[in-house]
Amino acid sequence: MRTLVIGGSVFLGRAIVEEALRRGHEVTTFNRGRNGVDVPGVEAVRGDREVTSDLERLAEGREWDIVVDVCGFVPRVVGESVRVLNGRAATYAFISSISACSVWPGQAADESSPRFECAPDAGRDDGDYGVLKAGCERAVEQGFDGNALIIEPGLIIGPHENVGRLPWWLTRIDRGGRVLAPGDPEMAMQLIDARDIAAFTLDQAEAGTNDRFFVSGVRGNITYRGLLEECRAVTGSDAELVWVDDEFLLDRDVAPWTELPVWAPRNEEFAGVWLPSSEKALAAGLRCRPVAETVRDTWAWLRGIPVEERSFRGHGIDPEKEAKILAEWA
Template sequence: MRVLVLGGTWFLGRAVVVEALRRGHDVTTFNRGKTGQDVPGAQVVRGDRSRHGDLAAAVAAGPFDVVVDPSGYVPVDVAAAAHALAARVGRYVFVSTVDAYEDWPHAPITERSPLHECPPDVAWGSLPYGHLKAGCERALAAAWPGELVVVRPGVLLGVREPKGRLPWWLRRMERGGRVLAPGEPERRLQPVDVRDAAAFVVDLAEGRADGPVNVVAPQGHTTMRRLLQACAAVVERNAELVWLPDDALVAAGVREWTELPMWRPAPGTWAVDATRARAAGLVCRPVTQTVADTWRWMKSGQQVAEHWRTAEHGIDPAKEGELLRSWLGEVRPGPGR
């Protein structure tokens, strides 16, 4: 099978390329080459999808059986790719996001839940990421004449993670001491290892199932406690988890999702239906394996191009310490004490 991956050097895109090559497929990547992380074995075509004329180079490298698009988030750019590739590709697998749902993270979600309103001809602007992804889905529905599969991942973790959610927790555990653990310890989380998500995307590219489909782990796959305990165990430091409830964190003005990565008390955050993905073959490895492999990669010294959101993640140590002392009823010694 001949596969074209748009933006195949980033996190999920790279994992898709690696998996497709492992299965013996002929893979071409189309990207700007700014990360310096091309995958050995894949044919490389350089271009910027936001410059629509660059797509001619990808078209010339075809024909392809399928295009996998993990990098599209501007509707007009996605529509341009669809128009350019329509005569040279049979199947389009588009990676959207659960953030495209209008009710996420405030209510439980299924594939039938409504998407955000966003026109399919938006070029740019102040619309949030999830709205733009919804607009991309509409643009493809209007422009793509062949088979279209939409996948909507939730949180992806694992080796080479650019946003730094799991790496931040691992580095925090490495510092040891008392660690502010957020919210309800038994809160059920639904992260998916990027390798498992990539294997599932390649399954879809091979035509084994259709979308739309939510790429999330089943509820009960792990909890916040199990995730943080796995981080503490793998770094082999003396880290003590001190749990602060949601209301205390909200009252203290802790930013959801970023200051304490993956913490958000909204009831729908981790209430995404995974039934279709499981039925279609998504298999999720234990979170302990994801944590261990990510830590091993971090200790190896390998680098990835930083995501623009990396700096958003993590609470300032001074703020964390103050919150812990306040919660535990401790008083910081003043001058002369």
């Protein structure tokens, strides 16, 4: 099959490209060449998706069976890609986000839950990340004449992660010492490997599926304690995990989700954060590897990058703040 990946050089996009090549697809990637390195074996077309003439140059003389749009964040921009590529592929697979669902993370959610209101031609300043993702979905569903496949991932981890959540935890635990571990250690989480999303997306795209799926993994596939213990095991660290109550951390202005990555306090705001349902995708063939395997493979990749060159994109707590909180807790 012939597959176009818009993006394709970092994290989930890279995983999709690698999986497509493994299946024998002829793969074209379209990106600016500024982030990551193209996977060997692709036809790399350079261009900016926000420039219509670049999109038209990409489309000229080319056709594909599948388009996978990994880096669409603005409805108007996605809509222009859909317009130019209409008629040049059978399926347009759009990688959205569970954040497009308006009731999450406060409530459990699935494919039938309401999406944010957002026009398919909305601009960059017309909403936040989740709102705009909902508009992007509409731009694909309303504008593409073929199959519109909407993939809504939950929290993604895995090798080549460029978001910085699991890489920060691995780096911090590898450093050792007393580690500030947040909230309830028995909190059941729901994580998914980028490579499993890649395989499912291509399975559905190859089948010509016209549908939407939550792909957030298996509920309760690991606890917070289990995740950090796996980090300790793969790094061989002697770190001591010090579990500190939610309220104690909130009272000291520790930001959930970012300062201590993937920490979600047990409160109304995050009541449904680990409760999205992937049952529809699982019934359709989504296969999820153990989180322990993902942690191991992520560390194998990460340890080849010098600590000073690792990117956490704003994730992680300042060491002095961490030490101060640990002292107060003690």
